[in-house]
Amino acid sequence: MSDVDVNLVLRSTRVITPEGTRAASVAVAAGKIAAVLPYDAVVPAGAGLEDCGDDVLLPGLVDTHVHVNDPGRTEWEGFWTATRAAAAGGITTLLDMPLNSLPPTTTTGNLATKQDVARGKAHIDVGFWGGAIPSNVRDLRPLHDAGVFGFKCFLSPSGVEEFPELDQERLARSMAEIAGFGGLLIVHAEDPNHLAAAPHEPGPTYADFLASRPRDAENTAIEGLIAHARRLDARVHVLHLSSSDALPLIAAARREGVRITVESCPHFLTLTAEEVPDGATEFKCCPPIREAENQDALWGGLADGTIDCIVSDHSPCTTDLKTPDFASAWGGISSLQLGLPAVWTEARKRGHTLDDVVRWMAAAPARLAGLGQKGAIEAGRDADFAVLAPDDTFTVDPAELHHRNQVTAYAGKTLYGVVRSTWLRGVRIAENGVLAEPTGRLLERNN
Numbered sequence: 001m002s003d004v005d006v007n008l009v010l011r012s013t014r015v016i017t018p019e020g021t022r023a024a025s026v027a028v029a030a031g032k033i034a035a036v037l038p039y040d041a042v043v044p045a046g047a048g049l050e051d052c053g054d055d056v057l058l059p060g061l062v063d064t065h066v067h068v069n070d071p072g073r074t075e076w077e078g079f080w081t082a083t084r085a086a087a088a089g090g091i092t093t094l095l096d097m098p099l100n101s102l103p104p105t106t107t108t109g110n111l112a113t114k115q116d117v118a119r120g121k122a123h124i125d126v127g128f129w130g131g132a133i134p135s136n137v138r139d140l141r142p143l144h145d146a147g148v149f150g151f152k153c154f155l156s157p158s159g160v161e162e163f164p165e166l167d168q169e170r171l172a173r174s175m176a177e178i179a180g181f182g183g184l185l186i187v188h189a190e191d192p193n194h195l196a197a198a199p200h201e202p203g204p205t206y207a208d209f210l211a212s213r214p215r216d217a218e219n220t221a222i223e224g225l226i227a228h229a230r231r232l233d234a235r236v237h238v239l240h241l242s243s244s245d246a247l248p249l250i251a252a253a254r255r256e257g258v259r260i261t262v263e264s265c266p267h268f269l270t271l272t273a274e275e276v277p278d279g280a281t282e283f284k285c286c287p288p289i290r291e292a293e294n295q296d297a298l299w300g301g302l303a304d305g306t307i308d309c310i311v312s313d314h315s316p317c318t319t320d321l322k323t324p325d326f327a328s329a330w331g332g333i334s335s336l337q338l339g340l341p342a343v344w345t346e347a348r349k350r351g352h353t354l355d356d357v358v359r360w361m362a363a364a365p366a367r368l369a370g371l372g373q374k375g376a377i378e379a380g381r382d383a384d385f386a387v388l389a390p391d392d393t394f395t396v397d398p399a400e401l402h403h404r405n406q407v408t409a410y411a412g413k414t415l416y417g418v419v420r421s422t423w424l425r426g427v428r429i430a431e432n433g434v435l436a437e438p439t440g441r442l443l444e445r446n447n
Contacts, residue, residue, distance in 0.1 A: 005029040006044045008426050010385060012052035013039070016059070016358045017377050026057065028383040031425030035379050050428075052387050055420055058358050059377050060092025060124075060384030061340060062365040064149075065239065065263065065311040067332070068094075068126075071117045072102025077316045077404050082336060083123035083440060085314075085402035087430040089337035090386030090419045092124050093366070093374050093443070098131030098152055099163040100315075106131040106163075107139045108146045115442055122440030123429055125384075127369065132174040132185065133164050140177050147444025149369045150184030152239070155221050156192040159286075159331065165192065172228050179234035184368075186237040189221035190287055202327035204279035209326035213288045218243035226253045229260055237368065238262040240313045242287040244297030251306045261308045261368060264298055266342045267333045269310065271409060279324035283409045285315065286331040299350055302360060309364035310357075312339045316405055334408050337401050341417035342410060344390065354390060370445060383426035392418040400433065 008028040015024040015036070023039035027047075043049050063086065069076040086094055096114070098105035105111050105128055118126055130148035132140060140151060153174060154165040166174060178185050194217035201208040222238055226249060229236045238250070241264045253260050267285060272292045276283045283289055301307040315332025323329045335342065340361065347357050366375025373382045395414045398406035422430040429436045 006034055006047045008048045008050065009043045010050045010052060010057055010423075011039065012057040013054050014056045015377060016056060016355055018363070021355055026377060028426040031383055033377060033379050033381050033383050036377060056354055056388045056390055057377070058090075058354065058386050058388060059362045059375055059381075060386055060422065060424065061090050061361045062093045062369070062371060062375050063091050063311050063314070063336070063339070064095045064309070064365045064369050065265070065313045066094045066096055066336065067100055067315045068096045069100045069316070071113065073100050075318055075404070076100070079118040079121040079126065080438070081402060081404040082314070083121070083126065083438065084435050085336040087123045087422050087435060088402050088419065088433050090340045090388065090422050091336065092384035092386070092422060092424050093127070093371065094124060095127045095129055095149055095369060098129050099158060100160050102162065104131050104163050105129065105143070105148065106133055106136045108142045111143060111146055111148065118442060121438055122442065123435060123438045124424060124440045125443050126440055127443035127445070129186065131163060132166065132178070134166060134170050137174055137177050140174065140183070141181055144181055144183050149445050150186055150237070151178055152186045152188070154188040156188070156190040156195055156217070158188070168224065172232070175228055175234045175236070176232050179232050184235050184237060186239055187225055188239050189225055190217040191220040191224070194220055200327065202325055204324045204326065206273060206276040206278065206280070206283070206326060209284065210273055210288050210290070212327070213286060215243035215245050215290070218287055219246045219249065222246045222249055226250075226258055226260060230256065230258050233259070235259040240265050240268070240287065241298070241307065242268045242290055242294075244294045244301065247297065247301045247306050262306065263309045263311050264302070264307050265311060265313045265333070266335050266339045267409060268298055269295060270342045270346045281322045281324060281326055281329035282407050282411070283333070284326055284329050284331045285313070285333045303352075309368060310339070310343055310360040311365055312336055314403070316403055316407070318405055319407055322407055334403055334405070335410065336403055338396060338408065338410050338415070340386070340388070340419065341394070341415035344417040345415045348416060354388075371443070383423065385423040387420040387422075389418045389420055390416065392416070394418055402435070
């Protein structure tokens with residue numbers, strides 16, 4: 001790429017690259033990173049200069065676990081609002097889950113419907129997961145060929161009737177089909193028998209809800225998932241891990257050569273069961289936020305590499321569905337706009353660096369989904385960036401959030417890390433919470 005092609009240079013004393021953080025100038029041409037240059041490199045004639053000073057220039061985050069709910073439950077969220085919240089939070093790529101939209105992404109026709117709805121509304125780049133349900137084994141290969149990034153299934157009830165869970169026989173059947181064409185199966189791993197046997201006490205007390213989603217439900221489901229993946233040589237991914245007890249199982253499976261990866265979420269890493277007030281169902285999610293000692297062990301799993309990535313599992317709903325009864329309230333945490341500062345606030349307290357956070361929230365999710373053009377500041381990648389003031393703080397005001405329903409478990413919390421601006425393919429799409437018109441693209445696997 002010649003200097004003539006460069007139209008923008010972003011300069012910072014702290015640029016996070018795969019080789020570490022350093023002072024650098026990042027040259028952009030035609031929406032791609034042309035080069036990562038020395039800090040004092042000459043800006044080519046005709047190119048604009050964005051001097052970020054001492055703010056940190058990091059790659060745009062990649063969030064591979066977002067429930068946009070559009071179409072069908074657009075009053076819960078939508079592509080316009082979800083991608084605005086993501087952009088304001090430094091995320092430049094998201095993958096939409098196959099539920100809770102109507103229709104779910106379980107056929108190529110349903111995928112086309114969702115793509116049509118998203119087109120023109122996306123402020124950031126958007127891709128789609130397919131769904132694996134009992135009735136659609138024959139639809140999996142066509143969905144793969146149509147560009148979905150993999151397939152999500154539930155091992156216990158999903159909470160919506162149009163997306164039923166897989167029993168062990170159907171799990172094996174779907175996994176074998178997906179392994180046959182080299183696809184990825186991502187799994188909500190909670191064992192239905194353990195859930196059914198757990199106590200179910202309605203009411204506002206969080207301890208009662210926590211008892212209804214025991215760690216054993218996750219551990220048993222993951223153990224079974226590993227056995228199937230080992231036998232079928234399948235590639236599988238554990239969604240939203242909350243039970244730290246499962247970490248040794250996952251680590252041992254990897255040592256044996258089982259192709260398994262795992263994610264956790266900001267709420268499991270920054271919120272604890274002990275702090276949840278009675279009736280505060282904005283904290284409800286499945287699997288649940290667990291105790292502080294469990295959280296410590298999850299951070300240990302991040303530190304040693306057993307947990308690969310951190311993604312939001314943004315699962316919003318309308319305010320009325322967050323009733324004070326933990327048993328009946330909708331389960332889901334809204335955190336798209338807040339994931340980066342929430343994780344950074346806890347990470348810095350625990351001695352981790354922004355390089356670690358970028359690895360967990362940009363590089364690893366991009367690698368999971370095969371998004372080779374995303375997730376890092378290096379030549380050839382998309383010029384997707386976030387500019388972060390890591391030592392500045394703010395207090396979460398739900399009214400300032402861009403997702404459709406301003407319900408969040410982070411209300412009133414003071415967090416480190418203010419996102420100054422977000423850039424998509426070399427164009428600023430958000431600055432100090434103000435969004436430009438949508439320019440996001442719809443992504444397909446290997447495209």
